[in-house]
Structures are given as C-alpha cells and as structure tokens.
Amino acid sequence: MIIIGGGPAGYGAALYGASAGLSIALVERHKLGGTCLNVGCIPAKELLETAAIQRVVSHSGEFGILADLKGIDWSVTMARKQSIVDRLVGGVTGLLKNRKVTIFDGTGRLGADHRSVSISGGSSGEVTITADSVILAAGSVPRTIPGFPVDSRQIVTSDEMLSIPSLPKSAIVIGGGAIGVEFASMMSDLGTKVTILEAAPSILINCDRDLIKVIERSFKKRGIVVRAGVMVTGQSTGPDGVTVSFGEGESVTAETVVVSIGRRPFSETLGLDATQVVVDDRGFIQTDEYCRTGVPGVWAVGDVIDTAQLAHVGFMEAIVAITDILDEDPRPVAYDKLPWCIYCQPEVAFAGLTEQQAKEQGFDIVVSKHRYAGNSRAMIVGETEGLVKIIAEKLPDGNGGRILGVHLVGPWVTEQLGQGYLAVNWEATAAEVAQFIQPHPTISELFGESVMALTGRSLHG
Secondary structure (H helix, E strand, O other), X not given: OEEEOOOHHHHHHHHHHHHOOOOOEEEEOOOOOHHHHHHOHHHHHHHHHHHHHHHHHHOHHHHOOOOOOOOOOHHHHHHHHHHHHHHHHHHHHHHHHHOOOEEEEOEEEEOOOOOEEEEEOOOOOOEEEEOOOEEEOOOEEEOOOOOOOOOOOOEEOHHHHOOOOOOOOEEEEEOOOHHHHHHHHHHHHOOXXXXXXXXXXXXXXXXXXXXXXXXXXXXXXXXOEEEEOOOEEEEEEEOOEEEEEEOOOEEEEEOEEEEOOOEEEOOOOOOHHHOOOOEOOOOOEOOOOOOEOOOOOEEEOHHHOOOOOOHHHHHHHHHHHHHXXXXXXXXXXXXXXXXEEXXXXXXXXXXXXXXXXXXXXXXXXXXXXXXXXXXXXXXXXXXXXXXXXXXXXXXXXXXXXXXXXXXXXXXOHHHOHHHHHHHHHOOOEHHHHHOOOOOOOOOOHHHHHHHHHOOOOOOOO
C-alpha cells in the first residue's frame, strides 16, 4: 500500500496498516506529523498552556503565594514549543521505522493507472512506485482572504502565528471559529489587546448557544472585543499597523492581523486531473462512508475529504480505510456524534446534538444544566466559570431517556468529555449513566450530578 501524506490521517493509516501486516510506503513532501504536529494542534495548545501558566501565576496571591510576575520571555516559550513538536515528530518517525514503513521524501502524484505514484522534488529523488492500494491523505492549508497578503508579522495565518517572533501589542483575529477563538484567548491572556471579527451571527457558531454565552461573557470581561455578523471588506497597511475595514464603513487598527477563516484541502499536488478520482469545486476528494473514492483501490482520508478537520477524525478515517482494505467489515465514522474540543479559556467540549439541533430534528427533549460555581474542586482550583449541559429524549414521565448531547464549558472540560462522548455514542439513557459512581471531589462529578438530575432525583443539584 502507498499513502500520500504524513499527517495524522496518513501516518495513522501507515501505523495501523503496518500493525496488521501490510507492506507500506509513505510519501511526505514536507514534515512528518502534518499540520497537527507542526503548525496546528500541538504548537497551538502549547501556547495556550503558556497562557494558562500566566493566569495561574497572576492569580497566585489568592492562594497566598507571593509571586513576582516580571513578564514573558517569548524566546523561551517558542523554544519549548519547538522542542515538544520535534520530540513528537521524532516519535512518529521512530514508530514508522520500527514498523518497517518505507518513507519517501517528496511530492507524490497518483498515476492514471491508479496503482502507481510518482515522487519528485524531495531527497528521495525522481522515482515511481506501485502498490495494490493507495490512500490519499494530503491534508489541508489555511484559507486566505484576497487583498490580505500574508507575511511573517503584520498579516499572518495560523502557520505564521505559531512561530511569530514576538507577541503583538494588539491584534485583529478575522474568524471566530475554534482556531480564531483559541488564538484570541491565548493572546489576550498574554497581554495582547484583541478584536475578533466574525461574519456569522456569533463566534463558535456550531456550539450550543448556552456555551457560546459563557465564552462571550468571559471574553468581554477580559477585554476581548467581539464583533459578530460583520464582513471584512479590506485592509491598508501603514507604519502604525494594519487597518481592517468591515461592516458599514467601520474599521479597526492593530499591530497584527490573524486570518483564521478555516482551512482548505491541499489536493492540487496529487495529480488527480489525470485520474478518475472525483474532486469537487472546493478541492475536496469525493468519497463514500468507507473513505472509498469510487476508483477501485484508491481511498482518501483526513482533511482532503469533506469531513470535520480534526486529527482524531483523521485517525478514525484511517482505521476505516485500512479495515476496508483488509475486508474486515469496517464501521463508518459517526460524524454526527464526534468529540469536539476547543482549548480557549474557559475550555469548550461537546458531543452530539445541541438543544437547537435536537428540536429541529423533532425530538421532545429535557435539558439539565449545572454550573461549576457550586463544584468543590472547581472552587479549589479557582476556576468556577462554566457549566455542564445535557440534552436527553423526554420520557412519558417527564424524565430524561436517551442522552442526545453533552456540552461542557469550563475548567479542563477537554479532559472530561470522554464519558459524555461514550454516553452519546452508546445511546445510553440518563438512568443507566446515573448508576455509575463519580469520584469526589472532582470537576467531572458535575457531569454525574447533571445526569442524575434527569432521572427526577438528585443530590446537590
């Protein structure tokens, strides 16, 4: 098997396939680990953790710890970030080599016969290899805005932002999705004056409305300006920074503009024009639920297909494709029940239907909401902002039945989503989940309290 692309979907397919005994070649044109390890999940979360440390130190006096916060040595932050990235990339490389995956450095192009891949432009030289099956996993790149030329300082995408030489004193984030909100939260905590411009009616438009309200309140309290429902119309760059025009003749000026309007599939280097693989007008490779392209022997996974652009989704799509190649009755990814995590402050995590989605789909529902303000562990760590919200089908007695959605905003909720995700995907009922013991004192016990309340009885809620 040949895999084109060494990001999570690509290297995930290589590792999983190799563990099943397949002979695999992996072609990567840049760096193993792809977006996630190099210019995405990992470096972004490292910078968000730096912001978290800044918050802890700045509030240490509340715990009786007298700390002298002298500022940020950004060079140390960048060095630590790169060290983590390098170690993880090295770990992936080692795993691939240990499983006898042959790695080619260069750009891979699928041949018209759908079995050969030509490799060029890298240290592996000009070579053509063939296999019984091919997986396309070329990943994605940041979307840009016409008229906003990207450089390394004044106008940047997420790629450049993660290696910016110094933090700007002020920044405009164009785009209020997960990536934009994470950058805005991180920069604000580290002292940058931030404005978010979002075309949709609100930031984090795909989240449950109650979660959005918590983030909006938190951002307002921290001085982050959010302008939603406005279109960006242009920019001008001058000695004082970049002035961005938006809405009806409004503008804002900042030292740096972060263009964060999502990512597009990076399919143009795969040579698919000469094949029968179908690519839509947005550049996504068309596949079925088993990641088959429609051409026998060719699959596509990860950001290059039109599914949620998440590393863990890429891993699962890789497993689906490999399982299909092995004729082992693969189970398609349940895209409507994915785990989602956003690492702003406070954190956001959810799985399943929002309240609005459940109503739109015709469910008669009951909702349980409990705030972290009364949770003992949240009080101890000094982070009581946020809530747990659970949506369940309404039973004839008015109590909650099957759990349809779990939505969390608050301290460390990205680490707590697991039991909510399992409940949604196992189609568990509130009564079933409420039987399980939650350790005390923990932040996660609020999930148990919220589920128990759906049974018509509760302890603290």
